[in-house]
Amino acid sequence: MAKQNPRPTESELEILQVLWSEGPSTVREVNSLLNLEREVGYTTTLKHMQIMSEKSLVTRDTSSRTHIYKAKILEADTQRTLVKSLVEKVFGGSAMDLVMQALGNHQTSPEELEEIKRLIQELENKQS
Amino acid sequence: MAKQNPRPTESELEILQVLWSEGPSTVREVNSLLNLEREVGYTTTLKHMQIMSEKSLVTRDTSSRTHIYKAKILEADTQRTLVKSLVEKVFGGSAMDLVMQALGNHQTSPEELEEIKRLIQELENKQS
DNA sequence: ACTTGTCTACGAAAACATTCGTATTATGGC
DNA sequence: GCCATAATACGAATGTTTTCGTAGACAAGT
Structure with missing residues (x-):
């Protein structure tokens, strides 16, 4: 079991902001919104969200091919x-x-x- | 010439706090105060302050052997x-x-x- | 079934931050 | 002058964060 609620990094905060304001989202959706602010590669965002999942900052629904991520911390x-x-x-x-x-x-x-x-x-x- | 006012890192902020509250100080002085909070090696603090000097976060008076550091950013x-x-x-x-x-x-x-x-x-x- | 596009997984490079060991140089007391 | 002490300089190891290339899996259209 991983440590509980480690402090999110800057990139993680950007992603959390999106999840908080948009609700459960796909990597594609998050990445598109981030790209309104600055250029970020798709796999970069994907990797961050995978790490966030390991850290329990988010949960994800993997039941369908395209995973749905949800902020876990408030x-x-x-x-x-x-x-x-x-x-x-x-x-x-x-x-x-x-x-x-x-x-x-x-x-x-x-x-x-x-x-x-x-x-x-x-x-x-x-x-x- | 280095970039102007890069965002200070966490360690640098700790040091700046000391310089702001104590005024111009030596590495020894800063390091002693930091050690009231947590253990930090002397050369670690020294290195940080040298880097901060390169980044222009602080200035230093090197006229005597023991250098005096001064916060440059407000x-x-x-x-x-x-x-x-x-x-x-x-x-x-x-x-x-x-x-x-x-x-x-x-x-x-x-x-x-x-x-x-x-x-x-x-x-x-x-x-x- | 084959191609094309989109997804996840994985690993590793690159960039950044932290820490400290070691070498060297200066200062003061004897 | 010599030695002990205390300072700086330097470089490198370690740790963390960011970035992305590449590979493989799946789904849809033809």
Whole structure:
């Protein structure tokens, strides 16, 4: 049995993104979408997805000739893990600093700001 | 001339963190601090720092026998770059989603929440 | 049945990152 | 001046990630 949930590599993340947004897909489908961004050979994508299957990052249905791949790890879990690691690695452990950085450097719409305020409100209620 | 500002590797980030927080340092100093976290050989750190110098991630003063290394790239710039890349890679481009994630999954003190609210207030003022 | 196109499997090259052993050179204390 | 200590330089082994060529299997059309 392989190790559980090793950190996905960059290429693996690209593929996971596709699987998360498109749902279960074939190698051909994933590879086509990746190629909208940059040139990637078909067998390259295939190999990655096979490795991901070994690592249990995805599952696959091999019942028909053309295999169907499905993300096994959850998008939210992955986001959590990577945010945590980024916070540790470049924000000296302060999630707050990351938030400030992200808010300050990306245009955020008034609606989004409202949503964040609502979340803060919730957190404050919980703490009291 | 080498390529400008290649993305730092994980090991390089560890070293940069030290240089950012401690200021210009010797290899010995950096290596000692790294060893508080995990065991790293002295020559390993040295080699990394030499490579970082080639990549222009750091500069070094070689006027005396013991070289003094100094971060050349700014902490804020690096944070910006990495946040941007994380947002693209695992939040489908939405910085907002990252903020929500970070706020939701890390304990944030009331003071910190206040500070974020202040920042949001500022942003709202700018937008109006 | 044969050809053509599409799929998976496999292996290995190439590129990148990490680690450290060894050689050499400089510095300071005696 | 000599020796012990501590520094840099260099190169190579190891590990990980990315890339793709090639081969074989299958399916569909003719």
